[in-house]
Amino acid sequence: MRAFIISQPKSGTYLCSNLLAEWGLDQTALHLTPGGWYYKYDLDDPSSMANFIKYLHKEGESFKHNLNLIPENGFAVGHIAYQPIIEQALESFKLIVLTRPRGEVLQSIERFKDEFNREIQIGDRLRRGIGKWKNKAFHLTFDDMINKNIEKLDELQIYLFGEIKFDSEKSVENALNKKSITKSSIRK
Numbered sequence: 001m002r003a004f005i006i007s008q009p010k011s012g013t014y015l016c017s018n019l020l021a022e023w024g025l026d027q028t029a030l031h032l033t034p035g036g037w038y039y040k041y042d043l044d045d046p047s048s049m050a051n052f053i054k055y056l057h058k059e060g061e062s063f064k065h066n067l068n069l070i071p072e073n074g075f076a077v078g079h080i081a082y083q084p085i086i087e088q089a090l091e092s093f094k095l096i097v098l099t100r101p102r103g104e105v106l107q108s109i110e111r112f113k114d115e116f117n118r119e120i121q122i123g124d125r126l127r128r129g130i131g132k133w134k135n136k137a138f139h140l141t142f143d144d145m146i147n148k149n150i151e152k153l154d155e156l157q158i159y160l161f162g163e164i165k166f167d168s169e170k171s172v173e174n175a176l177n178k179k180s181i182t183k184s185s186i187r188k
Contacts, residue, residue, distance in 0.1 A: 002093050003021075003093060004090055004103050005076070005078075005185040006097045006098070006130060006137060007077065007097065008098065011100035011102065014077075014144050016077075016098055016145065017075070022064075022171040023160070025074060026073050026074035026075070027043065027075070028040075028071070028075065028076050029042070030077070030184065032063060033080070034063050034081075036082065043179075051144070071122075079130070080131035081129020082108075082130070082133050082136070083129075094159065094160050095138065096137060097119070097136075097138070099142070123164050146176070154168050
């Protein structure tokens with residue numbers, strides 16, 4: 001099984017990554033884009049995101065080809081608006097879509113800019129495009145993770161593994177306490 005997290009920026013992408021790693025999935029640190037670009041971050045250096053660690057682009061290689069970088073039992077992430085061709089490329093993956101209310105995303109972006117001195121842009125087109133994944137993937141919200149919605153997290157385990165294998169409350173607590181490459185201050 002391989003998984004892919006499709007998310008709005010600042011909706012808990014790397015918090016969910018930490019959660020999946022808690023559940024034994026291989027955290028590849030790959031952030032794929034639909035145009036064939038991908039980023040590989042240094043998970044041991046939370047500032048690597050703010051410092052633009054690397055842009056890796058293989059001329060002529062597509063999103064579908066870059067999915068081959070994800071090993072069995074591994075996962076990657078991306079802020080990818082819905083497109084039928086992308087859905088087809090991801091048909092063998094377990095898909096998780098992450099969303100967060102627009103106002104909270106904008107507040108988190110402001111905190112991120114202040115803490116890391118880095119600009120992030122999220123257009124409504126991307127936001128709407130990610131929302132189109134909701135009926136095609138397991139939908140998880142930032143609130144589900146941050147507020148430890150155990151029922152929803154158990155459902156995610158059943159979606160991924162066919163059963164509840166881990167203590168969801170302990171797993172999300174550990175995920176919240178881990179470093180994250182894009183973690184800004186949690187809302188107050």
